[in-house]
Amino acid sequence: MNGILAEIQGYIHEKLDRERYRHSLGVMDVSRKLAICHGEDPERAALAGILHDCGKHCSDADAIARLQAVGYAFNLVERFEPELLHGQIGAMIAREHFHVTDPGILSAIACHTTGKTGMSLLDKIVYIADYIEPGREGDWVYPLRRVAYQDLDRCLVMCADSTMTFVMRKGKPIHPDTVHMRNEILMTVTRQGQGQEAE
Ligand code: DGI
Ligand code: FE
Ligand code: FE
Numbered sequence: 720m721n722g723i724l725a726e727i728q729g730y731i732h733e734k735l736d737r738e739r740y741r742h743s744l745g746v747m748d749v750s751r752k753l754a755i756c757h758g759e760d761p762e763r764a765a766l767a768g769i770l771h772d773c774g775k776h777c778s779d780a781d782a783i784a785r786l787q788a789v790g791y792a793f794n795l796v797e798r799f800e801p802e803l804l805h806g807q808i809g810a811m812i813a814r815e816h817f818h819v820t821d822p823g824i825l826s827a828i829a830c831h832t833t834g835k836t837g838m839s840l841l842d843k844i845v846y847i848a849d850y851i852e853p854g855r856e857g858d859w860v861y862p863l864r865r866v867a868y869q870d871l872d873r874c875l876v877m878c879a880d881s882t883m884t885f886v887m888r889k890g891k892p893i894h895p896d897t898v899h900m901r902n903e904i905l906m907t908v909t910r911q912g913q914g915q916e917a918e
Contacts (some may be wrong), residue, residue, distance in 0.1 A: 735773075
């Protein structure tokens, strides 16, 4: 496992800018820690974490062409904002270049920007680690860091709220997967809260 991590580290060092490289290592470390805390395999989490932005160097045109070639069903927001496709491209690079076959790792890379309904534990860990790695700065991140180790679902809703607010402030369209993920997890969290109150 360490061999593949070193190989990926070399790749992202070469392909990504210095800050994105550092961010990727931060997401790897935090993914590993969250996995230990929440009962996921830390090595799977580390692999998904270090790879999550490995598709970020692809141009919009290249990303669209590569996904078109495999019959990917683009949605309207992705057509408008091809930056949102770097997770899908990352999963493709992980599979084709690094021979990652674990569908759970490929899924976590693919959905790390927008989330999706039915997220696995590993999907949630990488999505949240991307948000709270040490390079993310600002008062907004402290509560997220605390809740991430207490309640992944509650943290996920906070991250989705933050993304949606950010995207709306910029006057941009919101990806439907983020809305659907937020609704699904929010209703789960709310139901659990109501259950506890009734006990
Ligand atoms: O790749 P990162 O910068 O580490 O973070 P990311 O993959 O979570 O997000 C990449 C960018 O995508 C970020 O600038 C915010 C933007 N984004 C996330 N969700 C949406 C979005 N942009 C639009 N237009 N709509 C979304 O729903
Ligand atoms: Fe990303
Ligand atoms: Fe990232």
